[in-house]
Amino acid sequence: MQLWFFAVFTLSSLSTGLGHPKIPSFIKVCSRSDPNLNECVKESVEQIRPHLANGIPELGIPGCEPLVLPEIVMDQGKGSIMVQSKYKDIQIYGPSQFVLKSVKVDDEKNRVKIKLRLPRLEMIGNYSIQGRIMMLPIAGKGICSGNYSDIDAVAVMQGEKIQKNGMTYFNVKDFLVDFSIGHATIHLTNLFDGDQQLGDSMNEFLNDNWKSLAEEIKPVLEKTIGDMFKKFSNKIYHKYPLNELLPP
Ligand SMILES: *[C@@H]1O[C@H](CO)[C@@H](O)[C@H](O)[C@H]1NC(C)=O
Ligand SMILES: *[C@@H]1O[C@H](CO)[C@@H](O)[C@H](O)[C@H]1NC(C)=O
Numbered sequence: 001m002q003l004w005f006f007a008v009f010t011l012s013s014l015s016t017g018l019g020h021p022k023i024p025s026f027i028k029v030c031s032r033s034d035p036n037l038n039e040c041v042k043e044s045v046e047q048i049r050p051h052l053a054n055g056i057p058e059l060g061i062p063g064c065e066p067l068v069l070p071e072i073v074m075d076q077g078k079g080s081i082m083v084q085s086k087y088k089d090i091q092i093y094g095p096s097q098f099v100l101k102s103v104k105v106d107d108e109k110n111r112v113k114i115k116l117r118l119p120r121l122e123m124i125g126n127y128s129i130q131g132r133i134m135m136l137p138i139a140g141k142g143i144c145s146g147n148y149s150d151i152d153a154v155a156v157m158q159g160e161k162i163q164k165n166g167m168t169y170f171n172v173k174d175f176l177v178d179f180s181i182g183h184a185t186i187h188l189t190n191l192f193d194g195d196q197q198l199g200d201s202m203n204e205f206l207n208d209n210w211k212s213l214a215e216e217i218k219p220v221l222e223k224t225i226g227d228m229f230k231k232f233s234n235k236i237y238h239k240y241p242l243n244e245l246l247p248p
Contacts, residue, residue: 026051032107032246041112042103053096060235066091069125069228074220076131081216083131083138090125094118107246110159110170118151127188134209138202142190150182155226157233161242170237170245175230177222184210 028047030040055063062068069090076083101115127144131137158174186206191199206213237245 029247031248032105033248037105037107038103041105042100045100045103049096049098061232064095066093067095068092069224072220072224074217076216079216080134081131081213083129083133085127085129085131087144088126090123092121092123094121110161112157114155116153116155118153119149121148121151122146123148129188133206133213136202136205138191140188140191140193140199142188144186144188146184146186148181148184151179152182153177153179155229157229159237164238167241168243169240170242172230172233172237175226175233177226177229179218179222181214184214186210186213 026048028040028044030037030044034040052061053063053065055061069092070088072087072090074083074085074087076085095118097119099117099119101117102113103115104113106112122145124143124145126142128141130139154177156174156176157172158176159170159172161168162171163169187203188199188206191202
């Protein structure tokens with residue numbers, strides 16, 4: 001999912017920065033006065049797609065195939081889901097297959113809004129979980145995997161212009177991500193200390209109820225991904241003055 005934002009930033013980071021590391025030539029630069037700025041940015045994103053998958057070392061951007069989330073900790077204590085869970089080394093495959101729906105750059109409000117669809121994501125990682133889900137006790141530690149399809153995502157990047165060494169730079173304050181999942185299947189290995197029968201029924205139960213589970217997990221996942229994008233985008237924005245990233 002990080003493509004969208006990479007896209008926006010990288011593509012704009014392509015101007016000729018004197019004294020800066022050379023900006024890769026595969027990025028299409030957009031001028032902020034372009035009457036079709038949104039279209040231009042959208043095209044840039046499309047053009048940069050293959051590079052997003054493998055990463056762009058020149059810009060300090062890691063590849064997103066897979067997208068790696070080092071750790072997510074969830075401590076849910078209300079409603080029908082009361083669990084403590086921890087996920088490590090989560091690898092998400094498929095984000096570079098995004099389909100861009102729309103890109104809206106609002107220079108005056110320092111805001112970029114991107115809508116996209118992800119046909120399919122495949123996730124694998126280590127988990128540990130303990131608690132109750134809809135009254136049922138759950139406990140386990142092993143490998144979790146999941147497949148998610150037809151994901152609609154909206155990303156809103158809100159920034160501000162800041163002054164540094166007499167130059168204007170862009171600083172991302174908030175990177176908000178909102179998504180909805182069309183369908184999901186999940187599997188947890190080694191539930192209940194490896195008890196096959198209990199594990200099988202719990203997995204069946206989790207899949208039958210994936211929608212309510214996804215709703216509970218969504219906010220944490222959205223925040224984790226949003227914070228990661230914010231960090232990466234600021235790496236670029238703090239490196240190149242705004243006039244080079246988005247020339248007049
Ligand atoms: C994840 O699980 C695998 C297989 O059990 C293990 O080799 C690996 O060390 C685990 N990673 C972490 C971060 O615990
Ligand atoms: C996800 O899809 C892969 C490949 O299509 C499949 O091997 C795997 O069993 C699926 N996992 C789940 C949890 O549905």
